[in-house]
Amino acid sequence: MQGEFDLIATLAATLAKPGDPDEEWIGDDSAIVRPPQGWMLLAADTVVAGVHADLAYTSVDDLGWKAMAASVSDIAAMGGVPGHALVAVTAPPGSDIRLLYSGISAAAEEMSCPVVGGDLTNGPELTVTVAVTGSCPGRPVRRSGARPGDVIWVTGALGASAAGLRRLRSGEARYDAVREPASAVRAHARPTPRLLEGRAARLAGATAMIDVSDGLAADLGHIAERSGVGFKLEHVPVHPEATLEEAMAGGEDFALVFCAPPAADLDGEFAGINPPIMIGECVPDPDHRSLDGEALAVSSGWQHSF
Amino acid sequence: MQGEFDLIATLAATLAKPGDPDEEWIGDDSAIVRPPQGWMLLAADTVVAGVHADLAYTSVDDLGWKAMAASVSDIAAMGGVPGHALVAVTAPPGSDIRLLYSGISAAAEEMSCPVVGGDLTNGPELTVTVAVTGSCPGRPVRRSGARPGDVIWVTGALGASAAGLRRLRSGEARYDAVREPASAVRAHARPTPRLLEGRAARLAGATAMIDVSDGLAADLGHIAERSGVGFKLEHVPVHPEATLEEAMAGGEDFALVFCAPPAADLDGEFAGINPPIMIGECVPDPDHRSLDGEALAVSSGWQHSF
Numbered sequence: 001m002q003g004e005f006d007l008i009a010t011l012a013a014t015l016a017k018p019g020d021p022d023e024e025w026i027g028d029d030s031a032i033v034r035p036p037q038g039w040m041l042l043a044a045d046t047v048v049a050g051v052h053a054d055l056a057y058t059s060v061d062d063l064g065w066k067a068m069a070a071s072v073s074d075i076a077a078m079g080g081v082p083g084h085a086l087v088a089v090t091a092p093p094g095s096d097i098r099l100l101y102s103g104i105s106a107a108a109e110e111m112s113c114p115v116v117g118g119d120l121t122n123g124p125e126l127t128v129t130v131a132v133t134g135s136c137p138g139r140p141v142r143r144s145g146a147r148p149g150d151v152i153w154v155t156g157a158l159g160a161s162a163a164g165l166r167r168l169r170s171g172e173a174r175y176d177a178v179r180e181p182a183s184a185v186r187a188h189a190r191p192t193p194r195l196l197e198g199r200a201a202r203l204a205g206a207t208a209m210i211d212v213s214d215g216l217a218a219d220l221g222h223i224a225e226r227s228g229v230g231f232k233l234e235h236v237p238v239h240p241e242a243t244l245e246e247a248m249a250g251g252e253d254f255a256l257v258f259c260a261p262p263a264a265d266l267d268g269e270f271a272g273i274n275p276p277i278m279i280g281e282c283v284p285d286p287d288h289r290s291l292d293g294e295a296l297a298v299s300s301g302w303q304h305s306f
Numbered sequence: 307m308q309g310e311f312d313l314i315a316t317l318a319a320t321l322a323k324p325g326d327p328d329e330e331w332i333g334d335d336s337a338i339v340r341p342p343q344g345w346m347l348l349a350a351d352t353v354v355a356g357v358h359a360d361l362a363y364t365s366v367d368d369l370g371w372k373a374m375a376a377s378v379s380d381i382a383a384m385g386g387v388p389g390h391a392l393v394a395v396t397a398p399p400g401s402d403i404r405l406l407y408s409g410i411s412a413a414a415e416e417m418s419c420p421v422v423g424g425d426l427t428n429g430p431e432l433t434v435t436v437a438v439t440g441s442c443p444g445r446p447v448r449r450s451g452a453r454p455g456d457v458i459w460v461t462g463a464l465g466a467s468a469a470g471l472r473r474l475r476s477g478e479a480r481y482d483a484v485r486e487p488a489s490a491v492r493a494h495a496r497p498t499p500r501l502l503e504g505r506a507a508r509l510a511g512a513t514a515m516i517d518v519s520d521g522l523a524a525d526l527g528h529i530a531e532r533s534g535v536g537f538k539l540e541h542v543p544v545h546p547e548a549t550l551e552e553a554m555a556g557g558e559d560f561a562l563v564f565c566a567p568p569a570a571d572l573d574g575e576f577a578g579i580n581p582p583i584m585i586g587e588c589v590p591d592p593d594h595r596s597l598d599g600e601a602l603a604v605s606s607g608w609q610h611s612f
Contacts, residue, residue, distance in 0.1 A: 040341040088352045129352070306310070
């Protein structure tokens with residue numbers, strides 16, 4: 001057992017330090033940082049063990065990674081750049097907080113989003129809330145700007161995270177497949193926010209964007225609802241290990257789906273990164289939602305209930 | 307029972323809206339706000355029902371208020387001004403989330419710190435994490451700047467929150483004493499961050515500052531440790547309903563304790579607000595910690611353990 005202050009000191013020693021001597025990160029009442037330029041973005045997500053992630057199929061460091069990824073993906077979905085993270089952890093005594101922070105720290109480095117503060121408290125279940133700041137030099141891409149005739153794009157094949165979990169549960173895949181970069185298990189354990197793709201989509205003139213966290217049908221539904229358009233999907237790229245249903249309804253892929261006018265110069269902005277895949281178009285009838293000519297049920301995806 | 311998206315829409319309708327049409331608060335992947343001027347401050351705190359607050363003696367709306375107050379007080383303790391809040395709530399089905407948000411919303415208005423986003427998830431225990439941004443036009447006041455000879459001040463009598471909880475537990479006080487502005491029960495249920503006092507202390511030239519969340523002895527200990535000084539306290543102002551022990555060791559008062567050179571013009575900066583109370587001075591020997599000539603045990607206050 002270790003007290004809160006000792007443990008915070010231990011953890012702080014493993015986290016990145018500010019390069020600017022006038023900044024102060026962990027160790028005071030608040031962190032002191034330079035404000036972002038342009039627009040500031042703010043987002044927070046919580047991951048609860050046993051609710052968002054089954055610790056039988058997710059290691060504690062990957063739980064920390066996922067919590068960082070969920071929040072940073074919200075910045076990617078606006079076309080923004082991550083700034084700083086605050087990490088609040090609630091955990092029962094005996095939790096492996098150092099392992100949790102090794103995943104958080106790895107994600108912070110990978111996503112260029114250093115942890116500058118947070119909180120550490122006892123509670124009945126391991127719960128990680130990550131709040132992030134971000135910046136956007138130009139206009140952030142909202143959910144509400146899609147117009148009829150806009151082309152719909154995704155940043156890659158879908159369904160990997162859901163397929164990874166299914167394969168772990170069934171015993172078909174082992175957790176050490178997390179080391180294979182393109183495997184479904186890796187996509188489930190260490191999902192990657194699409195920061196470069198989000199920025200490229202914004203610069204190319206995307207009119208609306210969202211990250212696929214509740215499933216393509218539900219998340220594209222949020223764009224449709226906010227923009228007042230319908231959508232006609234012609235094909236959906238499915239991860240090689242996933243089913244079409246996993247691609248349409250599986251959450252936590254963190255792929256981005258965005259809309260852009262047909263004339264948008266995607267090739268130019270996506271030069272050097274994975275090209276997006278065209279999956280359909282926005283239509284004027286807001287009640288039209290179809291895949292390959294078949295109507296899609298309006299689904300809001302999996303929801304928490306209160 | 308209500309689904310997450312419906313409930314978020316209901317809650318969003320009760321929260322403040324942006325005055326600036328180019329900002330977007332709740333409803334997209336990230337909130338879009340204008341960045342602060344000067345230095346940016348970032349802090350997060352978590353309140354867990356049954357750990358930080360016993361729901362037998364704290365109503366659910368007051369739990370929401372306390373979570374906001376804890377984070378905003380971290381901004382006050384730097385001499386800063388609150389900006390925006392992200393609120394992440396984890397709750398079991400059947401929790402009164404609307405009541406919780408009525409306290410969060412009241413605090414956000416009182417503390418001029420609007421809620422611009424967050425998360426709402428299921429979990430085993432009601433847990434509220436509030437992350438806040440703040441700004442500081444001048445140099446924020448850290449814990450590390452106190453010098454021998456500096457005078458030590460507090461912004462008001464201490465121990466009220468601990469006394470309020472004791473009186474509720476013993477049945478001496480009823481929860482409706484929360485309506486009496488100066489009562490210990492009110493201080494326990496709806497603690498007030500000292501934003502005006504923190505700003506005045508910064509402008510008057512405070513060298514170090516902290517909010518009293520773990521007890522005066524522990525929190526002044528943090529200043530002493532970070533500044534490399536000791537402290538000699540001559541008297542401590544005790545709330546009329548509190549004991550000296552509650553004043554020294556009771557947490558969550560959110561009074562500010564700060565150090566300032568003897569020549570600092572406190573009267574000028576504190577004109578029109580509650581004047582601070584002198585409680586002692588910083589001394590060169592970092593091992594010296596005394597109250598009225600008696601050595602104080604080095605205490606770090608109550609800690610979570612892992």
